[in-house]
Amino acid sequence: MPNSYKDTNLRTAAVIPAAGRGVRLGPGTPKALRTLGGVPILVHAVRAMARARAVTVIVVVAPADGAAEVRALLDAHGLPESTELLVVPGGDERQDSVRLGLAVLPPDVDVVLVHDAARPLVPVETVDAVVNAVRAGAPAVVPALPLADTVKSVDPVTDLVTGTPERALLRAVQTPQGFDRATLVRAHESVTKDVTDDASMVEHLGLPVLLVPGHEEAFKVTRPLDLVLAEAVLARRRATDGY
Ligand code: CTP
Ligand code: MG
Numbered sequence: 001m002p003n004s005y006k007d008t009n010l011r012t013a014a015v016i017p018a019a020g021r022g023v024r025l026g027p028g029t030p031k032a033l034r035t036l037g038g039v040p041i042l043v044h045a046v047r048a049m050a051r052a053r054a055v056t057v058i059v060v061v062a063p064a065d066g067a068a069e070v071r072a073l074l075d076a077h078g079l080p081e082s083t084e085l086l087v088v089p090g091g092d093e094r095q096d097s098v099r100l101g102l103a104v105l106p107p108d109v110d111v112v113l114v115h116d117a118a119r120p121l122v123p124v125e126t127v128d129a130v131v132n133a134v135r136a137g138a139p140a141v142v143p144a145l146p147l148a149d150t151v152k153s154v155d156p157v158t159d160l161v162t163g164t165p166e167r168a169l170l171r172a173v174q175t176p177q178g179f180d181r182a183t184l185v186r187a188h189e190s191v192t193k194d195v196t197d198d199a200s201m202v203e204h205l206g207l208p209v210l211l212v213p214g215h216e217e218a219f220k221v222t223r224p225l226d227l228v229l230a231e232a233v234l235a236r237r238r239a240t241d242g243y
Helices: 041-050 067-077 094-102 124-135 181-190 199-204 224-241
Strands: 011-017 055-062 084-089 109-114 140-146 153-155 160-163 171-173 177-180 210-213
Touching: 011 041, 011 094, 041 055, 041 067, 041 124, 055 067, 055 094, 067 084, 084 094, 094 109, 094 181, 109 124, 109 181, 124 140, 124 177, 124 210, 140 199, 177 181, 181 199
Parallel strands: 011 055, 011 109, 055 084, 140 210
Antiparallel strands: 109 177, 140 171, 140 177, 153 160
């Protein structure tokens, strides 16, 4: 457990990898810069992090050739005065982008959230639950949901099914994933295996990863249909919650 737990001078940061192209969404503008309700997906994601009271530092990892453009975009949309914003260029893989974001964290940050720019609609309650679990002593915390589909393991060459893991033992995981800073930095320094999330690096270190309830609206905008769903969720929020 981080011994900084009771030190109110230490801060929580959110690193937002936004450097991907969004190949599965189809050709066009990089995914994080596409709009949802007229506002770039990345701006929604940054606001979702800033809405959590604990988060006072946000590091956006921009497409490698687009850091200045992203900085200007975020400045134009404005953030609460209390939030410090850093923008850095990203890398070839998501892991590289996260590592580049971690490298610029201010020294007084002890808890780090890593949140996909591609999850613009995560509710603040989910963010708070992750932060609280890390502050309570968990080195790594992940929001998770049960699966709707049955999942098969396969031989990708022959397309033959090799097994059916018991669905009740599986979870789909989301972001923000929350970490004790030192643990996450150590994981990124020592795990070079290809991974698709940050918690799996902490698993490789042999440390426990705690689940908290995820949220349907924290889904990742990945394919074109996800944009339709995201627009619908946003329209409903604007109509009912003055969002
Ligand atoms: N990401 C990143 N740097 C990369 C690749 C991905 O910062 N080199 C970010 C994406 O911008 C996204 C998050 O990681 O916010 C999750 O990745 P994913 O949803 O796979 O986005 P893309 O990699 O952009 O999409 P695709 O895999 O379809 O190309
Ligand atoms: Mg990707």
